[in-house]
Amino acid sequence: MTEAVAPSASHRGGVVDWVTTTDHKKIGVLYMATAMAFFVVSGVLALLMRLELAQPGLQVMSEQRYNELFTMHGTGMMFFFATPMVIGLANYFTPLHLGAPDVAFPRVNALGFWMSLLGALTAFAGFLTATGAAAFGWTGYPPLSNATYSPGTGADLWIVGLLLSGTAAILGAVNLVATLFGLRAPGMTMFRLSIFNWNILVTSALIMFSFPALTAALAMLFVDRNFGGTFFDASQGGDPILFQHLFWFFGHPEVYIVILPFFGVVTEIIPVFARKPIFGYKGFVLATLLIGAYSFSVWAHHMFATGAVNSPFFAATSMLIAVPTGIKFFNWIATMWRGKISFQSPMLFCMGFLFMFLIGGVTGIFLASPPIDFAAHDTYYVVAHFHYTLVGGTVFAVFAALYFWLPKIMGRMLDERLAKLHFWLMLIGFNLTFLVQFQLGLDGMQRRIADYPSVYGGENLLSSIGAGILALSIAVFVVNFWRARRKGPPAGDDPWNGYTLEWWTTSPPPHHNFTSLPPIRSERPVFDARHGTSSTEDREG
Amino acid sequence: MAEELRFFVRIGLFTLVAGAVYWSLTYEWAGTFLFGFVVIGCAFFAIAIGTLIRGTRPHPESEERQRNMIVDAAYRMIGFAQHPGDANHPPLAVGDEGIPPSSIWPLVAATAVALVGLGLVFGAWFWFPGMLLGAVTAYGWVTELVR
DSSP: OOOOOOOOOOOOOHHHHHHHHOOOOHHHHHHHHHHHHHHHHHHHHHHHHHHHHSSSSOOSOHHHHHHHHHHHHHIIIIIIIIHHHHHHHHHHHHHHHHHSOOOSSSHHHHHHHHHHEEEEEHHHGGGGTOOOOOSSSSSTTTTTTSSTTOHHHHHHHHHHHHHHHHHHHHHHHHHHHHHHHHHHOOOOOOOSHHHHHHHHHHHHHHHHHHHHHHHHHHHHHHHHSSSSOOOOOOOGTTTHHHHHHHHHHHHHHHHHHHTTHHHHHHHHHHHHHHTTTOOOOHHHHHHHHHHHHHGGGGGGGGGGGGTSOOOOHHHHHHHHHHHHHHHHHHHHHHHHHOOOOOOOOHHHHHHHHHHOOOOOOOHHHHHTSSHHHHTHHHHHHHHHHHHHHHIIIIHHHHHHHHHHHHHHHHHHHHOOOHHHHHHHHHHHHHHHHHHHHHHHHTTOOSSSOOOOGGGGGHHHHHHHHHHHHHHHHHHHHHHHHHHHHHHHBOOOOTTTTSSSGGGSSSSSSOTSOOOOOOOOOOHHHHHHHHHHHHHHEEEEE | OOOOHHHHHHHHHHHHHHHHHHHHHHHHHHHHHHHHHHHHHHHHHHHHHHEEEEHHHHSSOHHHHHHHHHHHHHHHHHHSSOOOTTTTTTTSSSTTTOOOOOOSSHHHHHHHHHHHHHHHHHHHHHHHHHHHHHHHHHHHHHHHOOO
């Protein structure tokens, strides 16, 4: 049993304070800053790819280098931007929403962050090796990823980096579940949790049950590459399809790992800017649980083209997952219905999220149909689809979260005009980049190629121009953030008239988060305390 | 049944049914094993949470009372000095006591693990210092906790 330890050294300033911190808020900020850094790095890789693809025959880089770029772009965005951003937001806001002073395991939390960062640096260190970074796609399928076809050190560094960051994600998830179950403030029953926290709970369960499959797949691949293993070597009795099963048993829940928390973010923001309570709180919870459970039964829709999976089973389960997602859309719209909506920047990004993610979701239902998937597999149609879900969904919601919560984190407001400029540039740039890619895919352009027939030239040029506008929009955000940090107007404790407990405390919150708590009788205790409204149970029965 | 317990029971039951249907349709081992892994994982967490609840609850109570008992146990287990208080008392109103202090060991531990990982790629030049650092970390982390 541990003794109560010496007073915190949190008052020490500078680098030492940050590298030794166990405060959930600082670790949350470290996660988010790291995630944004890798968002920029991976985004630059994407811009280089769009430069290469702007015109047919424009060889600004070798095909091998192009392969490295799309591999590390996907790896960086999925593993080192989206997942750490989820854990960063959860680190900062889960304890605040619970009325807790910290997370359950603060040191393990810090360990998770440092492993995640070192994992990311390890994977990207492949660019410093003589043979370059990993170049087999973020999915790492053997035999392309085995020692014969990918002999370089970069591939091994990619595997080790992902093992490190995957383990870090599991540590983070266990910590969050323990926090959600063990450190809720008095009165904060499970059905008074914020929807954000429900989504974090389900996401954490997905991480705990899906990342071990990735860890197993990567460990086996490493053994195959370096120690003479034959797990995935068909000529020695191994099975490369086994890797795909393991990878996608992780990979599809991973899509929900990086989108479910942002469903939560949007569900927190919309009621605040519609000045209404959430419509169908329990419906949201049920839909979140269903999406989480279904996500474990859809993995092989990524493998239809192998011909080695039961297509009807996976087509049915993949289409079913649209039902709980539809419930969420219905509830978001019903929450806004007859509300007093104000389109400030967080709400604008939520609107962008709703429309863009809807396009991503609907095109996903098409791809869940095996005959369509056979035709569209590995074409730009698939690229457009998953960018609509992951950029149109996750990235729009990331910025909604940042505009909503940065005033709480920094204590300063961002400039609203720059935020709106950011939104419109991003919306235009994003659609210009990816909408034309649906057509490119339907016209038959394959993905993961550095050059293409000239017939695809016009759409590719449009797509590259869109990518430039998209990059410009991110630059606007960086300027806005930098200005706000230095001379933004003070945010006050509750700039949005928020509903959940983070708005009860100061901006930024003190070391232990709260000096007092309001009575907690619903999922929006701050609103209740200020307006004397009824409990969730009273409203929903 | 506590909602925390129900959470894992529901996911586990759903996955059990989905896994059974999958096996009956495909007779495919890898996917069936993965479904089974989730079921076993859910069962593990359900048993752990059920045990924690039973261990901290002498007789049936209201959900809020049960939860406060779990919180009490959790706070004691992880070293927080005091319960955050009930609705009538401010939580942790007095300063910094009890919260784990800053520590260099998480960073050192992560470095050790990363060095061991790099050692698998580059050999003993990384692997050996990583193991050494891991041993130092284990000592430092534990002695910091019991100091």
